[in-house]
Structure formats: structure tokens, C-alpha cells
Amino acid sequence: xxxxxxxxxxxxxxxxxxxxxxxxxxxxxxxxxxxxxxxxxxxxxxxxxxxxxxxxxxxxxxxxxxxxxxxxxxxxxxxxxxxxxxxxxxxxxxxxxxxxxxxxxxxxxxxxxxxxxxxxxxxxxxxxxxxxxxxxxxxxxxxxxxxxxxxxxxxxxxxxxxxxxxxxxxxxxxxxxxxxxxxxxxxxxxxxxxxxxxxxxxxxxxxxxxxxxxxxxxxxxxxxxxxxxxxxxxxxxxxxxxxxxxxxxxxxxxxxxxxxxxxxxxxxxxxxxxxxxxxxxxxxxxxxxxxxxxxxxxxxxxxxxxxxxxxxxxxxxxxxxxxxxxxxxxxxxxxxxxxxxxxxxxxxxxxxxxxxxxxxxxxxxxxxxxxxxxxxxxxxxxxxxxxxxxxxxxxxxxxxxxxxxxxxxxxx
Numbered sequence: 001x002x003x004x005x006x007x008x009x010x011x012x013x014x015x016x017x018x019x020x021x022x023x024x025x026x027x028x029x030x031x032x033x034x035x036x037x038x039x040x041x042x043x044x045x046x047x048x049x050x051x052x053x054x055x056x057x058x059x060x061x062x063x064x065x066x067x068x069x070x071x072x073x074x075x076x077x078x079x080x081x082x083x084x085x086x087x088x089x090x091x092x093x094x095x096x097x098x099x100x101x102x103x104x105x106x107x108x109x110x111x112x113x114x115x116x117x118x119x120x121x122x123x124x125x126x127x128x129x130x131x132x133x134x135x136x137x138x139x140x141x142x143x144x145x146x147x148x149x150x151x152x153x154x155x156x157x158x159x160x161x162x163x164x165x166x167x168x169x170x171x172x173x174x175x176x177x178x179x180x181x182x183x184x185x186x187x188x189x190x191x192x193x194x195x196x197x198x199x200x201x202x203x204x205x206x207x208x209x210x211x212x213x214x215x216x217x218x219x220x221x222x223x224x225x226x227x228x229x230x231x232x233x234x235x236x237x238x239x240x241x242x243x244x245x246x247x248x249x250x251x252x253x254x255x256x257x258x259x260x261x262x263x264x265x266x267x268x269x270x271x272x273x274x275x276x277x278x279x280x281x282x283x284x285x286x287x288x289x290x291x292x293x294x295x296x297x298x299x300x301x302x303x304x305x306x307x308x309x310x311x312x313x314x315x316x317x318x319x320x321x322x323x324x325x326x327x328x329x330x331x332x333x334x335x336x337x338x339x340x341x342x343x344x345x346x347x348x349x350x351x352x353x354x355x356x357x358x359x360x361x362x363x364x365x366x367x368x369x370x371x372x373x374x375x376x377x378x379x380x381x382x383x384x385x386x387x388x389x390x391x392x393x394x395x396x397x398x399x400x401x402x403x404x405x406x407x408x409x410x411x412x
Contacts, residue, residue: 001175002037003029004060006052008067008077009152012041021066021157028161033175033226034062044068049080057145062169067152069135071114077149078138082122085140089120092127092136099134125149128164132156139168146172177230181237182213182256183221185248186406190214193221197247205236216395217402220256253409261405262290268412269300269350276408277346278304279317279338281329282356282372286401302346307338310364313355317341330356330365335373335384343377351377352408356389358396372400376411 005025011017022039029036037060042048049068056063068077082089096119103111118134121127128137128148135151137160148165150157185193190212194201201210207227213220223240227233245252254264269276278288278301288304291297305316310329313319318341323333335355343351356372357365365371370391375384385407389399 001034001062001173002060003034003062003064004037004056005039006049006056006063006065007039007041007152008044008049008065009041010044012067013043020154021152024154024158025064025066025161028166030178030180032166032170033178034169035178035226044076046076046080046083049077050084053081053084053147057142057147061145061173063145063147064165065147065149066157069118069149069151071112071118071134078120078122081125081138081140081147081149085122085124085142087122087124090123091119092121093119094129095119095121095127095136098129098131098136102134128160130156130160132159137164139165176226176228177233178224178226179230179233179237180225181223181241183223183241183244183248184218184253184256184261185221185251186218186253186261186402186409188219188248188251190219193219193248193251197221197244200240200244200247204240207233208236208240215402216389216399217406218253218261253406260290260294261402261409263294265405265409265412266291266294266297266300268409270296272412274349274412275300275302275346276350276352277302277342277348279342279351279353280304280306281308281313281338281354282358283354283397283401283404284308286397287352287354287404290401290405302348305342305345313338317345328365328367329363330367330371330373332373332375332384332386335375336377336382339375339377339384340382343379349379350408350411352404353377354400354404356396356400358393358400359391360393370396372396372403374400374404374407376407378411 005022007019012019026036040052042052068075099118121138125138125140128139130136133151133153133156138149140147150160208223208225211222213222223237225233225237253261280287285306291301307313307316314321317338319334319337327333335353338353339351353375357367357369359369370388373384373386389396
């Protein structure tokens with residue numbers, strides 16, 4: 001069973017917004033065994049949309065269209081769908097009532113004629129009532145293919161997909177079972193990892209595929225399988241994971257389907273009744289942000305300081321001016337003092353710090369661009385390691401953040 005996604009809107013093509021809708025749809029459909037054949041983004045142009053609809057009908061069983069359903073003149077999706085299906089628009093009384101109710105409840109602006117036109121739908125469409133907005137979803141069928149047109153506003157589209165579209169698709173089609181298992185590794189590059197597990201990979205059964213998903217400082221290994229029998233697929237993937245883990249135990253962190261590395265660290269700290277504080281310079285608060293994005297972080301995350309300027313390291317974390325002068329602000333001595341003193345400042349069990357040159361200039365240090373010191377302090381000890389993460393700036397920051405997670409997890 002294959003689906004195609006068509007996103008409509010110039011704002012996507014000019015980079016004004018990021019197409020998060022397709023990412024959500026791909027992940028959601030995958031849960032139910034629906035493979036995404038293609039994702040197409042088109043302009044707010046009738047000829048372009050018609051061409052995309054025709055090609056999608058040839059490629060896929062399910063065509064999902066998002067965007068272009070607003071009340072303004074540039075939103076032409078409904079009119080174009082009518083042309084494609086040789087149909088006309090009629091007013092749907094239930095949709096109109098929904099529009100009126102939304103305006104009454106949430107808006108102080110008057111209900112204009114252009115807003116009432118949101119209630120116009122193709123005669124051949126089954127309306128999917130949008131309780132979060134004024135533009136309804138529309139379900140149409142042609143030659144055994146399903147077309148679903150949805151508003152582009154993400155929270156409106158997501159609600160329609162989960163509450164109405166997926167249940168209707170599951171009632172209409174029989175889907176295969178798809179399973180993914182994504183293994184998180186830190187500290188070993190893609191090529192070295194591939195060489196290490198080459199024999200295991202060569203012996204995977206033909207209905208299970210391996211994908212390498214590298215990013216800065218980490219590699220995700222995704223096992224993907226498709227089968228008609230759920231139990232066969234689950235058992236085989238479980239078997240392959242058991243064969244793989246002994247080969248990568250030194251770099252294995254966890255499973256992406258379960259938790260991110262910062263959540264894994266949080267669980268480690270919680271289980272041990274330990275706490276953490278962070279002092280960041282070159283990473284600019286990224287480590288702290290990663291922890292505090294997760295619910296329950298207050299149980300183990302005591303606080304952080306971003307001592308970005310040299311002066312703030314001295315005034316807030318009591319870093320010695322002599323150490324800075326003698327060793328540079330990007331140094332073992334400064335990193336370790338930052339880690340020790342942030343731990344003391346917040347009375348935490350662990351303190352971790354970063355100081356480095358992310359570039360493009362060296363700033364207050366003579367260290368090469370890309371150089372980062374990461375230190376970890378406990379009540380009894382402090383140690384640090386130095387890395388060169390190269391360029392550009394964003395790469396240095398992300399790799400330093402990921403390396404800090406890796407070192408912290410190992411220390412805990």
C-alpha cells in the first residue's frame with residue numbers, strides 16, 4: 001500500500017516555512033504499514049496542482065493533499081479539485097455552522113462572506129469536519145484511489161489525520177505490518193561502524209533492511225522490515241538486535257523509539273537519585289535546553305549558566321584570571337574549574353562544562369577554531385578531554401553537545 005503527499009503553497013517552495021506536515025504524515029502512516037512513495041511540493045498554481053494530482057494517481061493508492069484551503073483568492077485547492085474530478089462546489093450546512101461557531105467562540109472579527117465560502121465543498125466529497133479550524137477536510141475516491149484534502153495548518157491537519165483519516169483508511173484497506181528499530185550509537189563514525197558490523201549486515205534476511213543515519217557525533221542504525229505477519233517480523237528484528245549489540249556495546253546508547261540520549265541520562269540520574277548542573281560557553285545553552293525540553297527534568301537538572309564571555313567565567317564561576325592568562329580561556333584548567341564550580345554553585349552531584357572556539361574567529365583564545373574542552377566534575381573528581389570538531393560553527397556546537405552527552409552517560 002503506497003501513499004503520495006502533495007503539499008501546496010509557495011511559502012514552502014521559497015523556504016518561508018518548513019514542511020513539517022510531510023514529516024508527521026510519513027511517521028504516522030508508517031505505523032500502519034503505509035509506505036510513502038513520494039512527497040511533492042507545488043505552487044499555488046492550477047496547472048501545477050492538476051499535473052501533480054494526475055501523477056500521484058498513477059503512483060499511489062492514497063493521495064494526501066495539504067494546504068491551499070484558506071478563504072483568500074490564492075487558496076485554489078478546492079476549485080482545482082473540482083476541475084480534476086469534473087465536479088462543482090456546494091454549500092455544506094454543517095460546515096457553515098462550524099465556521100459560525102468558531103467565529104462566535106474565538107473571534108471578535110465579523111463573519112465575512114469570504115469566511116462563509118469555507119463551507120463550499122465538492123459535491124462528490126465526503127466532508128471531514130475540522131473542529132479546530134474553518135477549512136474542512138475532504139475525502140474523495142476515484143478508480144479505487146483515495147484522495148484526501150486537508151488544511152495546511154499543522155495542528156488542524158494532525159487532528160484530522162489521527163481522528164478521522166487513519167480510522168477510515170484502516171476500515172477500507174488491509175495494510176501490511178511495518179516495523180522499525182533504531183539503535184543509537186555515539187563516538188564511532190559511520191564508516192568505522194559499517195566495517196565493524198559488515199558480516200552481520202550481510203546476513204540480514206531479505207525482508208529486513210539496514211540504514212545508516214549519521215549526524216554530528218553519533219550514528220543511528222535503523223532496522224526496517226515489512227511483513228504480513230506481525231509476530232514473524234517482531235521476532236526476527238529482536239533476534240537481529242541481539243546479534244548486533246555485542247558488536248557495538250562500547251558505543252551503544254539506547255533505542256530511539258524509547259528515548260533520546262538526554263532522556264536516557266535523565267533516567268540514569270533519577271534512578272541513582274543524582275543531580276546535574278551545566279556550565280556552557282561555546283555550546284550556548286544547547287545542553288541545558290536539551291534536558292529541560294523533557295518533562296520531569298526538574299527531578300535531576302538543578303540549573304545552568306551560559307558564561308559565554310570571558311568576563312562572565314571570572315565573575316560567575318570564579319575562574320582564575322591567572323589560569324586564563326597562562327593557559328587560555330579554551331583550556332583544561334578553565335573547563336575543569338567551570339565544571340567544579342557550577343557543581344558547587346547548584347549543589348549538584350555532577351557538573352559538566354564546555355569551553356571552546358566554535359569559529360569563525362578565535363575570539364579571546366589562541367586555540368584553533370573547532371577546539372573544545374569538555375569537563376565533568378563529581379564530588380570526588382574532575383577530568384576533561386579536548387576535541388577538535390573542525391568547521392563550520394554549527395557543526396562544532398552540535399558535535400560538542402553530543403560528545404558532552406556521550407561522556408556524561410559513561411561517567412554516570
